[in-house]
Amino acid sequence: MLTLRKLLRACFANAALIYLIASVHAIPSLFLAPLPRTIDEFHPTSLALRASSILLLLLARLIMAIPPILATIFGIAWWRLSSGHRSARRWGFIASIFMLLSAIPLTPAVYDMIRSPGFPGWISYTVVGVIIVSTAAGISGLVAFRKSAKPDEFEALATPQRIAGDGTHRYLDTIGIILQVAATVWLMNVYTRWGYEHDLPFTHGLDAWLQWFLVIGFATLLHEAGHAFTGIALGMKLRAFIVGPLQWRALEGRWTFSFRPSQLLAFSGAAGLVPVDPNESRWNEVTVIAAGPFVNLLTGAIAAVLAWSAVGAPWQFLWEPVGLFATISLVAGVINLVPLRPDGLYSDGARILQIFRGGPLYDYQRCARIAGGGYLSAIRPKDFDIAALDRASAHFTTGEIALLLRLWATEFHLDRGEFQQASIAFSHAEEVFKKSASDARPGLHACMVVNAALTRRDAEAARSYWQSVQAKQLDSQDTNYWQAKCAYHWSERRFDLARQAWKPGADHLSTLPNTGSTSYDRSCHARLLELIEEDEAASLSTQQSASYSIVGTQLAE
Numbered sequence: 001m002l003t004l005r006k007l008l009r010a011c012f013a014n015a016a017l018i019y020l021i022a023s024v025h026a027i028p029s030l031f032l033a034p035l036p037r038t039i040d041e042f043h044p045t046s047l048a049l050r051a052s053s054i055l056l057l058l059l060a061r062l063i064m065a066i067p068p069i070l071a072t073i074f075g076i077a078w079w080r081l082s083s084g085h086r087s088a089r090r091w092g093f094i095a096s097i098f099m100l101l102s103a104i105p106l107t108p109a110v111y112d113m114i115r116s117p118g119f120p121g122w123i124s125y126t127v128v129g130v131i132i133v134s135t136a137a138g139i140s141g142l143v144a145f146r147k148s149a150k151p152d153e154f155e156a157l158a159t160p161q162r163i164a165g166d167g168t169h170r171y172l173d174t175i176g177i178i179l180q181v182a183a184t185v186w187l188m189n190v191y192t193r194w195g196y197e198h199d200l201p202f203t204h205g206l207d208a209w210l211q212w213f214l215v216i217g218f219a220t221l222l223h224e225a226g227h228a229f230t231g232i233a234l235g236m237k238l239r240a241f242i243v244g245p246l247q248w249r250a251l252e253g254r255w256t257f258s259f260r261p262s263q264l265l266a267f268s269g270a271a272g273l274v275p276v277d278p279n280e281s282r283w284n285e286v287t288v289i290a291a292g293p294f295v296n297l298l299t300g301a302i303a304a305v306l307a308w309s310a311v312g313a314p315w316q317f318l319w320e321p322v323g324l325f326a327t328i329s330l331v332a333g334v335i336n337l338v339p340l341r342p343d344g345l346y347s348d349g350a351r352i353l354q355i356f357r358g359g360p361l362y363d364y365q366r367c368a369r370i371a372g373g374g375y376l377s378a379i380r381p382k383d384f385d386i387a388a389l390d391r392a393s394a395h396f397t398t399g400e401i402a403l404l405l406r407l408w409a410t411e412f413h414l415d416r417g418e419f420q421q422a423s424i425a426f427s428h429a430e431e432v433f434k435k436s437a438s439d440a441r442p443g444l445h446a447c448m449v450v451n452a453a454l455t456r457r458d459a460e461a462a463r464s465y466w467q468s469v470q471a472k473q474l475d476s477q478d479t480n481y482w483q484a485k486c487a488y489h490w491s492e493r494r495f496d497l498a499r500q501a502w503k504p505g506a507d508h509l510s511t512l513p514n515t516g517s518t519s520y521d522r523s524c525h526a527r528l529l530e531l532i533e534e535d536e537a538a539s540l541s542t543q544q545s546a547s548y549s550i551v552g553t554q555l556a557e
Contacts, residue, residue: 005081005092005144007261011137012078012095019071021185073098082343089145096141103134160344166361167353168341176340176347183331191307191323198311200319211321216267217244219296219328223336224269226295231273231288236280237376240272250376252478253513268345276377278370278385282355289348289355293333300329360395363388364405371408374517381411381520393428398436403429403444410451415520423455430461442472446484454527459491466491479509479521486528495536502529 077095080088162168195202203211221243228238240249245263249256249272273288303326310319339350346354354362367388373379389409396402406429413422433440433448445468452461466488482505489498505525512518 003261004140007264008092008096008137008141008144009078009081010264011099012074012081012092015099016071016074016078017181019067019074020181022067023071070098070102089147092141092145093147096138096145098138099134099141100138103131103138162341163361165357165359166341166346166350167339167357168346168350172338173340173342176335176338177342180331180335183335184327187327187331188324191320191327194308195320195323200310201317203320211324215321215325215328219299219325219332220244220267220269222295222299222329223292223332224271226291227271227273227288230291231271234284234288235277236273236275236284236288237373238271239274239372239376240270242268242270242272244269253375253515253518268343272372274369274373274376276373276379278373278379278383280369285355286352289351293336293348296329296333296336300326300333303329360392363392364396364401367392367405367408374520375515378516378519380415380516381408382415383516384408384412386412398432400437400440400444402432403437403440406432407444407447407451410455411520414451414454415523419455422451426451426455438468442469443478443480445469445472446480449484449487450480450524450528453487453490453531454524457531459493462487462491477504477508479505479512479525482508483521483525483528486532490528490532490535493535493539495532495539498528498532502532 074095077091080091085091162170192202224241224243228241232238238250240247242248242263244267245260247258247260247263249258271292275284303322306315307319307323307326310316310322315322336347337349337352338347339353340347341350351365354365367385370379370384371381374381374383386409389405389412393402393405393409396405406425409425410422410429413419413425429448429451437444445465448465449462449469452458452465466484469484482501486498486501486505489495489501502525509518509522509525512521
């Protein structure tokens with residue numbers, strides 16, 4: 001249901017944008033179209049016909065008011081869902097009703113179009129497509145936002161809270177969206193008028209919508225490719241590559257692919273690059289980030305030249321998608337350099353600003369990149385920047401980010417053999433976990449189990465954290481899973497079961513590449529086996545001592 005709600009939220013956002021663009025043409029017609037000064041200006045002589053004509057005129061005005069009304073309703077629904085507001089369910093339900101209602105008047109229109117000889121087929125296909133999409137989204141929304149749904153079910157849809165000092169502001173985000181839409185509409189009008197003046201071919205109907213999706217997807221692909229290839233050229237490693245719903249990630253040394261339907265209408269992407277050197281230059285980071293907008297501006301400028309010179313050229317039949325690509329790329333390239341945070345994602349301009357400004361957010365991002373680099377390079381937790389970890393930890397005191405920082409500090413000290421400092425760092429992680437991060441990702445719960453065993457051999461804590469793992473339903477049998485299960489059975493002093501969990505974990509680790517993260521996991525796995533053997537030996541010794549005592553007592557008697 002969460003995936004469906006995310007997809008519907010994206011539908012509302014795109015519907016609001018489409019109707020907002022339509023309002024640019026509808027609102028002037030609503031207020032500026034000439035009205036008859038007197039009733040006598042209507043040609044019909046019958047009073048009834050005159051009245052019906054006036055009614056039709058008013059109805060036409062009402063129809064012109066529909067786009068801004070729908071843009072407002074869908075925009076509010078998207079905003080409420082993105083903010084996790086208590087009225088999110090209600091507005092989602094209202095928007096779903098209007099989504100469904102917007103398809104009803106179009107049904108008889110399609111029937112008339114099909115029956116009318118010589119009527120352009122592309123218009124019929126477009127209207128049919130709109131009916132299908134609107135009906136499907138409306139019915140799905142009535143189910144997803146039904147009255148029985150609880151308000152806390154929509155908290156996961158909320159955009160993460162803005163971090164103080166990140167260089168962005170909600171008003172600037174709003175201005176950025178308005179400027180992006182206005183610039184896109186203006187440039188589209190420019191090349192559309194130019195195309196009509198030169199009798200160039202246009203795409204209509206579903207082909208036009210498909211053209212939009214393909215052009216935006218291609219512009220996003222080039223943007224992320226700019227990040228990726230620049231980072232690789234500078235010696236970094238690519239850990240993730242995302243274009244809309246198509247997502248490739250390197251997990252435990254293997255590339256995996258997943259299709260995320262909730263990102264189908266997101267029109268966004270990401271290129272996750274991590275350093276192989278923990279002392280990576282800031283200028284390298286800036287270069288990688290700036291490469292994405294630069295590629296958009298460069299390819300957009302080339303496309304603009306090609307579109308403008310398309311008259312009589314071999315590529316004339318492609319002039320419209322090339323012009324659209326130029327518009328999307330140029331606008332995206334410029335807007336992306338402005339420090340924005342649309343829908344919780346930082347623009348490239350915001351990330352560059354954070355690098356130059358420094359501060360806790362940059363320290364956290366730097367620590368995250370170094371930790372991620374361990375999955376693809378020789379970087380181990382002992383190579384982490386402990387000074388940056390401490391600075392960021394002083395700022396982030398609650399939530400999942402705070403928990404991550406303290407777990408990384410725990411691993412830093414464990415990997416250096418500094419067990420007392422590791423125990424202190426883990427106690428700080430426990431405080432954050434209990435106060436504000438108990439709803440963190442399941443993998444972090446598993447880390448809590450393992451660290452409770454490794455830092456201070458705390459069986460009770462390991463047992464407690466394993467219960468939270470079970471509540472989170474950690475089904476993926478990765479390194480964290482096997483180590484957590486092994487530590488749990490150790491805490492219950494079920495040493496045979498602990499060995500049974502340790503063995504598949506060791507087999508799994510043997511299949512992974514020799515990276516810094518894997519090397520650290522293997523050392524932790526070996527330490528778990530030592531704990532099992534030491535406590536098992538101590539238990540046997542205690543049992544033997546108890547047996548000797550009983551025998552001695554019997555002999556004495």
